[in-house]
Amino acid sequence: MTDKPDTAIPRTVPIQSATFSNPVNAEIRRAAATGIYDIRGGGSKRKVPHFDDLLFLGASISRYPLEGYREKCETKVTLGTRFASKPIELDIPITIAGMSFGSLSGGAKEALGRGATMAGTSTTTGDGGMTEEERGHSNKLIYQYLPSRYGMNPDDLRRCDAIEIVVGQGAKPGGGGMLLGQKISDRVAEMRNLPKGIDQRSACRHPDWTGPDDLEIKILELREITNWEKPIYIKIGGARPYFDTTLAVKAGADVVVLDGMQGGTAATQDVFIEHVGQPILACIRQAVEALQDLDMYREVQLIISGGIRGGADVAKALALGADAVAIGTGALIALGDNDPRWEDEYQKLGTTAGAYDDWHEGNDPAGITTQTPELMKRFDPVAGGRRLSNYLKVMTLEAQTIARACGKNHVHNLEPEDLVALTLEAAAMARIPLSGTDWWPGKPGTSF
Amino acid sequence: MQSFDLEAEGLRKLNVSLHAQKNDTNQTAWEITNPKGSHAIAVGLDAPIEVTVLGSTGYYCGGMNKQATVRVKGSAGPGVAENMMSGKVIIDGDASQYAGATAHGGLLVIKGNASSRCGISMKGVDIVVHGNIGHMSAFMAQSGNLVVLGDAGDALGDSLYEANLFVRGTVKSLGADCIKKDMRPEHLETLKCLLAEAEADAKPEEFTRYGSARELYNFDIDNASAY
Ligand SMILES: Cc1cc2nc3c(=O)[nH]c(=O)nc-3n(C[C@H](O)[C@H](O)[C@H](O)COP(=O)(O)O)c2cc1C
Numbered sequence: 001m002t003d004k005p006d007t008a009i010p011r012t013v014p015i016q017s018a019t020f021s022n023p024v025n026a027e028i029r030r031a032a033a034t035g036i037y038d039i040r041g042g043g044s045k046r047k048v049p050h051f052d053d054l055l056f057l058g059a060s061i062s063r064y065p066l067e068g069y070r071e072k073c074e075t076k077v078t079l080g081t082r083f084a085s086k087p088i089e090l091d092i093p094i095t096i097a098g099m100s101f102g103s104l105s106g107g108a109k110e111a112l113g114r115g116a117t118m119a120g121t122s123t124t125t126g127d128g129g130m131t132e133e134e135r136g137h138s139n140k141l142i143y144q145y146l147p148s149r150y151g152m153n154p155d156d157l158r159r160c161d162a163i164e165i166v167v168g169q170g171a172k173p174g175g176g177g178m179l180l181g182q183k184i185s186d187r188v189a190e191m192r193n194l195p196k197g198i199d200q201r202s203a204c205r206h207p208d209w210t211g212p213d214d215l216e217i218k219i220l221e222l223r224e225i226t227n228w229e230k231p232i233y234i235k236i237g238g239a240r241p242y243f244d245t246t247l248a249v250k251a252g253a254d255v256v257v258l259d260g261m262q263g264g265t266a267a268t269q270d271v272f273i274e275h276v277g278q279p280i281l282a283c284i285r286q287a288v289e290a291l292q293d294l295d296m297y298r299e300v301q302l303i304i305s306g307g308i309r310g311g312a313d314v315a316k317a318l319a320l321g322a323d324a325v326a327i328g329t330g331a332l333i334a335l336g337d338n339d340p341r342w343e344d345e346y347q348k349l350g351t352t353a354g355a356y357d358d359w360h361e362g363n364d365p366a367g368i369t370t371q372t373p374e375l376m377k378r379f380d381p382v383a384g385g386r387r388l389s390n391y392l393k394v395m396t397l398e399a400q401t402i403a404r405a406c407g408k409n410h411v412h413n414l415e416p417e418d419l420v421a422l423t424l425e426a427a428a429m430a431r432i433p434l435s436g437t438d439w440w441p442g443k444p445g446t447s448f
Numbered sequence: 449m450q451s452f453d454l455e456a457e458g459l460r461k462l463n464v465s466l467h468a469q470k471n472d473t474n475q476t477a478w479e480i481t482n483p484k485g486s487h488a489i490a491v492g493l494d495a496p497i498e499v500t501v502l503g504s505t506g507y508y509c510g511g512m513n514k515q516a517t518v519r520v521k522g523s524a525g526p527g528v529a530e531n532m533m534s535g536k537v538i539i540d541g542d543a544s545q546y547a548g549a550t551a552h553g554g555l556l557v558i559k560g561n562a563s564s565r566c567g568i569s570m571k572g573v574d575i576v577v578h579g580n581i582g583h584m585s586a587f588m589a590q591s592g593n594l595v596v597l598g599d600a601g602d603a604l605g606d607s608l609y610e611a612n613l614f615v616r617g618t619v620k621s622l623g624a625d626c627i628k629k630d631m632r633p634e635h636l637e638t639l640k641c642l643l644a645e646a647e648a649d650a651k652p653e654e655f656t657r658y659g660s661a662r663e664l665y666n667f668d669i670d671n672a673s674a675y
Contacts, residue, residue: 036667149569152550154492157492158492193572193590193591194609195609195665197666199666203569207549207569207587209527217487217507217508218507220487221488221491221511224492225491225511
């Protein structure tokens with residue numbers, strides 16, 4: 001025996017556990033130290049089957065394409081044709097989703113209104129009521145009717161362009177809102193009739209109706225108050241899309257808004273965001289099927305949301321049967337959220353640009369998800385609105401590019417037959433043939 | 449007095465006629481016959497008119513009311529005067545669930561009993577119930593006053609914010625974060641006015657006040673079982 005260790009024997013390299021990964025362990029330590037679950041904003045961060053797993057076929061001999069720029073490809077969409085005497089007419093099939101004043105600053109709400117208006121589309125209020133900033137700057141404003149009813153009042157109901165009854169959100173189907181004390185400024189507190197600085201939990205269920213039969217009567221009341229003029233949307237999270245869509249239609253919806261699990265939120269428990277609800281890819285065909293079974297397809301319009309980033313996503317959502325899409329996170333990023341120009345400050349907050357999601361703490365360096373005046377000053381609503389409008393227009397052009405390549409003179413003419421799936425999972429969820437086959441798992445008449 | 453036969457003329461025409469009344473209307477008194485439990489009667493009013501419903505109503509009678517006085521000479525279904533902003537809604541009989549839900553202002557008087565979730569999420573309204581109220585009343589009530597001459601059911605004032613609850617009779621149980629509180633002179637004064645306005649035969653001194661312990665206002669892990 002020598003007294004030196006034998007360096008010739010290979011050693012095992014340190015292996016990190018896939019199950020107990022570093023982020024998992026860090027969360028265990030954080031929970032152990034604080035005794036509170038992790039609350040954050042944003043949507044699901046894990047990888048789930050998504051629009052990236054679908055491809056368009058394009059045209060060739062069996063179908064011929066339209067000439068880019070020369071042959072028209074329409075993008076207009078009308079929402080709320082079933083009962084409302086004043087449906088919503090939009091130039092593009094992309095709307096701005098409901099995001100609350102409180103979670104967002106007044107300036108950010110103004111910018112959303114400006115950008116949406118320039119691009120010819122609608123924006124939406126959120127938990128916490130309607131602000132002058134957004135009403136003033138939004139040509140078409142959808143007014144959310146939420147379980148909390150913060151700031152709900154008949155005057156705003158009468159001056160909105162459509163009403164969206166929020167039953168659920170994709171990030172947290174079955175959960176209510178959350179706004180922590182740091183963001184309950186005087187103005188937010190007053191709009192919500194709450195004491196300043198408290199941790200505020202919005203209800204998850206509406207206070208004065210339960211179930212589809214009650215909802216039908218609630219809708220009657222809202223229509224009576226607003227003279228049957230305004231379209232009534234019902235927003236649901238991606239839980240049981242076939243049944244929920246069916247019941248929404250039965251209750252009298254003009255429009256169904258369906259939000260998948262990737263959909264962002266202002267703040268909720270991470271466990272909720274990552275573990276409750278289905279990816280939007282799995283929800284769309286089920287909702288469309290429900291509408292078709294009721295003979296209501298295109299009569300009741302379908303807006304889908306949750307992880308829409310670009311024109312390809314828009315085109316794929318429409319091809320699967322949606323009438324329009326809504327965006328939340330994408331719009332915030334266009335405004336300047338998570339921009340690397342603030343990297344130094346993200347570092348100080350213990351995070352990095354692109355990963356910052358502690359929106360509930362109200363310290364947003366970009367001045368968007370905050371109520372702190374010094375931070376809010378950093379955000380220019382006019383420039384932000386311009387960026388949002390650019391982004392919306394680019395997405396629209398991209399969707400048109402794809403639609404033309406598929407030979408469609410309206411983006412609504414995109415159809416499932418234009419698509420193939422790259423993975424078995426996506427094929428099964430979207431009911432689209434796996435690339436190179438004419439088959440998907442669960443296809444009627446096949447034995448899988 | 450304008451008389452309106454709801455059965456013959458229909459709900460749409462009723463609400464259109466009532467909405468057409470502006471502040472300076474001289475058609476201030478309206479009587480609705482044959483309500484027969486219809487829903488959404490006299491909703492979204494915004495003028496100082498007096499509407500009397502001769503019979504019982506369905507859901508959401510007087511919903512989102514502003515300025516008007518709506519009197520139901522019968523009982524009211526769920527969500528009566530929901531989200532009222534101002535004005536007055538008076539029910540001569542009983543009221544079903546969620547009476548006065550989320551209402552921001554005005555006065556709701558229920559001469560009989562109110563069912564469960566009375567005053568749920570109320571945001572500034574005053575509610576006076578001559579009889580009893582059911583379980584989970586004033587759940588998440590934010591502000592305003594709920595006055596009950598009779599008894600209250602289970603879990604009164606659960607997750608209450610700043611609303612004041614006054615009960616003359618017994619309370620079956622209090623909800624999370626709701627406690628008995630001292631009656632101060634200003635509360636007696638408020639009660640006196642509300643009782644008078646609601647034509648209620650009771651003395652302020654007979655009531656007990658309940659309100660928020662404010663222990664759940666900011667999250668604390670040691671209170672987790674109460675959330
Ligand atoms: C900051 C923020 C605030 C939100 N607030 C609300 C809200 O008040 N009401 C609501 O129904 N949805 C709210 N949402 C969800 C959006 O309406 C929408 O469903 C979601 O953002 C769509 O998914 P995407 O973010 O992937 O585009 C919010 C989302 C974000 C990012």
